[in-house]
Amino acid sequence: MDPSQLLKGVLDLAVLAVLRDADGYGYDVLRRLRAAGLEDVADASVYGTLRRLFAAGALTSYVQPSEEGPHRKYYGLNQTGLDLLAESTKTWNHFAGTMAGLLTKKEEAA
Amino acid sequence: MNSTLTGTIATYLAQVKAELADLPPGELEDVLDDVASHLTEVAAEFEQEPTEAQLRERLGTPRQYADELRTAAGYPTSPRPxxxxxxxxxxxxxxxxxxxxxxxxxxxxxxxxxxxxxxxxxxxxxxxxxxxxxxxxxxxxxxxxxxxxxxxxxxxxxxxxxxxxxxxxxxxxxxxxxxxxxxxxxxxxxxxxxxxxxxxxxxxxxxxxxxxxxxxxxxxxxxxxxxxxxxxxxxxxxxxxxxxxxxxxxxxxxxxxxxxxxSFSNYDSRSGIPPYTTGLALDGEPIQNLYPFDEQGRQVSVRLYTENGKPLNQPLNDCNATYGQGGPTVSNLFPQAVIESHDPGVAEPDPATETSRPEQCRDTTRAPFVPPPVPATPTHPTAGTTPAPSTTPTPVPSVTPSATPSSKPTTPGVTLTVTPTR
Incomplete structure (x- = not known):
């Protein structure tokens, strides 16, 4: 199974989870996702996800100067984002539990 | 922000921009800002400026990148069929x-x-x-x-x-x-x-x-x-x-x-100034001038043509050409006139004269060498030409009365044969 296909459905949740720990700019979010083990995440889709979550009102955004280069656009969770994260987490846990149960039953039956 | 980008990064950004051209202006600018900073970060992953191939390997083609961005951001898919x-x-x-x-x-x-x-x-x-x-x-x-x-x-x-x-x-x-x-x-x-x-x-x-x-x-x-x-x-x-x-x-x-x-050697001299490598050569050595002599050893003036009837033109080095006073710059008339030199052997009216000024420049067609003796040819019974020394003993006494200077003791044979043909 292609992990990148699975990733598409849960990228929102992954990005929200990363931002719950600390605010971050695009490349930083990307790096943290990779460090967490999501190595197959596509660069552009992280940037796209951030833009969509921001447009949906789930993220705050502010610009900070950086020592190395141009200014960086930081994103952080606002209340809407926190709510969305909580809700998505519930959905995911339910889904993951269902899948786990399904797979376990099948294994037992086999 | 993205104006600071150069090279392959700027190219990649431009291509992504082209792929997203259908987005509304404000949104396009914002998202391109993000892409520009992303590309800057990615470029920093490489030790030197990444090549286009490296960028594509890292991020996919600009089209793939734009499509990923589109899908994740929830933009409408590209309107282009x-x-x-x-x-x-x-x-x-x-x-x-x-x-x-x-x-x-x-x-x-x-x-x-x-x-x-x-x-x-x-x-x-x-x-x-x-x-x-x-x-x-x-x-x-x-x-x-x-x-x-x-x-x-x-x-x-x-x-x-x-x-x-x-x-x-x-x-x-x-x-x-x-x-x-x-x-x-x-x-x-x-x-x-x-x-x-x-x-x-x-x-x-x-x-x-x-x-x-x-x-x-x-x-x-x-x-x-x-x-x-x-x-x-x-x-x-x-x-x-x-x-x-x-x-x-x-x-x-x-x-x-x-x-x-x-190659300039087949260059047509009609169309202008002759290039460097034009002209005649003998066994690779360039030829400056030709001095034709007729059968009797007299210097003559001739026009030379190739087998195609093309004039055998050679750049002129006479006074006119040297000082740019007009007239032809090439000619196939040989010997070509050249500027008279100041060899000690050549008689010069004023030894102090310099040829550096045009009005004092003089042309000459005189051969700068002594023509070798004319070889005996069987068709012409000109016995007097080459074996002159052997025949001199007898005619000399008859000629000397006409006040011939002592400087020409070996030439009477030549003069004798030339006179009848004139």
């Missing part, structure tokens, strides 16, 4: 192939044809085909990136083949070739193109200026094609021509063959 894209790409590719084969073909005929007139004709046809087809290719492509040509089956095949060839070169040699070879190549192709073009019109000095200008233009085009890949449409076919022509020109230069464009 992909079929139309493919058609444009196919058309473009077709013109590119026509440009890349027919154009250089005519140009090669031109380069290797014998003389300058057909060479110029074929070169112009070739250049015309090349630019015509390139123009149509660019128009077929419209605003799309030329890279979409690689999405077509034939385009992909060709790219695969080229990639295979490049993969044969070791990576370190490859980067050396790009960093050192590219500027050298730009200058070489420009000098050959500019120089060759102007050499068609004759003058060597113009060709040199043309070569320098060509090098400048070539470097500019090279930089330009790095920024805007659509220039590749022009650059690739021209490079094909140059790849064939540069070694040919070098070879012709070393071997010294007299083929078409690369």
């Amino acid at each position: 992909p079929a139309q894209d493919r058609d444009a790409a196919e058309r473009s590719l077709r013109w590119a192939i026509i440009a890349g084969t027919v154009g250089p073909f005519f140009m090669l005929i031109g380069l290797f044809s014998g003389s300058s007139e057909p060479a110029g004709f074929f070169l112009l046809i070739g250049a015309g085909v090349l630019f015509g087809a390139a123009l149509l290719g660019v128009r077929a492509l419209g605003d799309r990136s030329p890279r979409i040509v690689l999405d077509t089956p034939r385009g992909a095949q060709g790219a695969e083949f080229v990639r295979g060839l490049i993969a044969q070169i070791p990576p370190n040699v490859r980067s050396e070739l790009v960093s050192i070879g590219q500027p050298v190549w730009w200058v070489a192709r420009g000098m050959l193109g500019g120089g060759g073009f102007f050499a068609l019109f004759g003058a060597g000095a113009v060709a040199v200026v043309g070569a320098i200008a060509g090098a400048g233009v070539s470097v500019w085009i090279g930089r330009r094609s790095q920024q805007d890949r659509r220039w590749l449409w022009y650059v690739v076919p021209l490079n094909v021509v140059a790849i064939l022509a540069v070694p040919a020109a070098l070879a012709a230069g070393f071997v010294g063959t007299s083929n078409g464009l690369f």
